[in-house]
Amino acid sequence: MSPTPDRPVPPPAAAPVDPDALAARLRDRGVHGVQVGWVDNNGIVRSRIVPVTDLAGALHRGVGVTAAFAVFDSHDGITFAHEGLSTPSGDVRLVPDLATADDVVALAGEPGLAWAHGRQVAADGSPWPYCQRSVLRRQVERLADAGFEARAGFEVELFLSREDPDGALVPAHRGPAYSANAVRDVHEFVVRLLADVEGNGLRVGQVHAEYGGAQVELALDARDPLAAADAQVLLRQTVHAAARAHGLRASLAPLPSAEAAGNGWHLHSSLVREGRNALTGDGEHGLSQVGRGYLAGLLRELPGVVAVTAPSTGSLLRRRPHYWAGAYGFWGVENREAALRLGPGSPLLGPEHTNVELKACDASANPYLALAVALAAGLSGVEEGLEPPVPVQEDVGGWDDARRAEAGIHALATTHEEQREHLLASTLVREVLGEDLLGAFVACRDADAAWAADRTPDEVLASLRWIY
Incomplete structure (x- = not known):
């Protein structure tokens, strides 16, 4: 994965979330990791887990994921048939998409973990055309x-x-x-x-x-x-x-x-x-x-x-x-x-x-x-x-x-x-x-x-x- 980019990802247009207060609240509920999830082009839910101690960094800069996830098929094969993503090179950033702190959900059925929906942006924080969440927005x-x-x-x-x-x-x-x-x-x-x-x-x-x-x-x-x-x-x-x-x-x-x-x-x-x-x-x-x-x-x-x-x-x-x-x-x-x-x-x-x-x-x-x-x-x-x-x-x-x-x-x-x-x-x-x-x-x-x-x-x- 590529190193953390120097330029932070701009937050979504919403009320600011205090990452330290959010992390403290999650720790009080026994949460050790936040699962940042997204859905790929096959309907498969994929995720990365961020330790609560690193939540502030994830909110600020996102988590690195390969650009190839946009061309994963339903059997975890990677197709390079799409010209725009025809090589294994490239990273994007997966950012928790929070309007309020309540958008991070401590999972009732998975104690110790919380869930946050993620959006995908380019490595420099600019919009990424393959982000499905952004299409709906x-x-x-x-x-x-x-x-x-x-x-x-x-x-x-x-x-x-x-x-x-x-x-x-x-x-x-x-x-x-x-x-x-x-x-x-x-x-x-x-x-x-x-x-x-x-x-x-x-x-x-x-x-x-x-x-x-x-x-x-x-x-x-x-x-x-x-x-x-x-x-x-x-x-x-x-x-x-x-x-x-x-x-x-x-x-x-x-x-x-x-x-x-x-x-x-x-x-x-x-x-x-x-x-x-x-x-x-x-x-x-x-x-x-x-x-x-x-x-x-x-x-x-x-x-x-x-x-x-x-x-x-x-x-x-x-x-x-x-x-x-x-x-x-x-x-x-x-x-x-x-x-x-x-x-x-x-x-x-x-x-x-x-x-x-x-x-x-x-x-x-x-x-x-x-x-x-x-x-x-x-x-x-x-x-x-x-x-x-x-x-x-x-x-x-x-x-x-x-x-x-x-x-x-x-x-x-x-x-x-x-x-x-x-x-x-x-x-x-x-x-x-x-x-x-x-x-x-x-x-x-x-x-x-x-x-x-x-x-x-x-x-x-x-x-x-x-x-x-």
């Missing part, structure tokens, strides 16, 4: 320029397995789906998870046994986009620690095995203007003109968007009809088979509830990039005054090709070649990510596809099972 600023804020939240599905010395999948609960009996099988884990979620400052609306075998789902509350992505990342650490404490392993992979239902990390989003949900109105389905445009923009840009929100070889294998995985590009009102599901407001839920759920989203997505492209797509429809087509309330996977074609409904990509074409053809995705990051992202997808080319689907799924 720019999109939030773009929304503000257009007069909007956004709210977003993730539904998180996971597969629970009991530890097995041979590495076999041993379902941790026996079902039935959504049942109290299933929860009873993993009672200790659920209680520990709820306690740790609260201890880590997260908020979930519910926890339940999902439809898939040994599947559990948590629904994170809606927050501003950056906080929503941060919460998703922190929840991963919380889930894994709670599982480990009770002899379990959690797989957050899009498809833990070919027989599994698959894990979505469904992305819910809405726009806010002057403190009110801007999607809600007195039009059809309770939508405003903004709401109709937002839906229409997402629908138009869907092929390119899902190449970012569900990008992996596992994502492509999960994208099957009848599995509520968003296999076809259409929208519906509370239609769980639709790639875009409108959740309208109601007299019971209130007008602020209106949101759009993107089903084709999973843990292999970088949550910062996923949110950035989804919000940008929705905003494009608002700004252009787009109108969505008539919603579809059926499972179009049961239709024949001719009927789908007549309705203008097309299957989303299920091969690397198709998805790559959609990704590169999307002007919106290109503008949101920038040429440098897009190039690195495509190189990672190409490397994953090359790795999978001579392997069976079961081998591909096994290789991804425990990395999320």
Whole structure:
């Protein structure tokens, strides 16, 4: 790693944090190290641990990490196919991105460690084009320029397995789906998870046994986009620690095995203007003109968007009809088979509830990039005054090709070649990510596809099972 640069990294535009007071507070809580984390282009959470005694230096100058992390693939291979990062040379700085001291979280499930979300900057402290967190921050600023804020939240599905010395999948609960009996099988884990979620400052609306075998789902509350992505990342650490404490392993992979239902990390989003949900109105389905445009923009840009929100070889294998995985590009009102599901407001839920759920989203997505492209797509429809087509309330996977074609409904990509074409053809995705990051992202997808080319689907799924 390169030596510490002479020029310090400028802090984010936020209230100053007193590093000595923060370190003292953490020591009082028994914390010895702060894990500074970020998410790579494969959705993998990576981190460096900074001793509390060196926290002030990390806040001031960051921690050195190789620039090659931007071109790591899902199997820890390094691809040099992207011209901008075609050699093993170069370091960047990973800086804890703190608005307040409360952004460093003493981990309830990992005593002695705390967590901080990191941003990546060039070695001299200038912006680095491959920092995914900065992409979302720019999109939030773009929304503000257009007069909007956004709210977003993730539904998180996971597969629970009991530890097995041979590495076999041993379902941790026996079902039935959504049942109290299933929860009873993993009672200790659920209680520990709820306690740790609260201890880590997260908020979930519910926890339940999902439809898939040994599947559990948590629904994170809606927050501003950056906080929503941060919460998703922190929840991963919380889930894994709670599982480990009770002899379990959690797989957050899009498809833990070919027989599994698959894990979505469904992305819910809405726009806010002057403190009110801007999607809600007195039009059809309770939508405003903004709401109709937002839906229409997402629908138009869907092929390119899902190449970012569900990008992996596992994502492509999960994208099957009848599995509520968003296999076809259409929208519906509370239609769980639709790639875009409108959740309208109601007299019971209130007008602020209106949101759009993107089903084709999973843990292999970088949550910062996923949110950035989804919000940008929705905003494009608002700004252009787009109108969505008539919603579809059926499972179009049961239709024949001719009927789908007549309705203008097309299957989303299920091969690397198709998805790559959609990704590169999307002007919106290109503008949101920038040429440098897009190039690195495509190189990672190409490397994953090359790795999978001579392997069976079961081998591909096994290789991804425990990395999320």
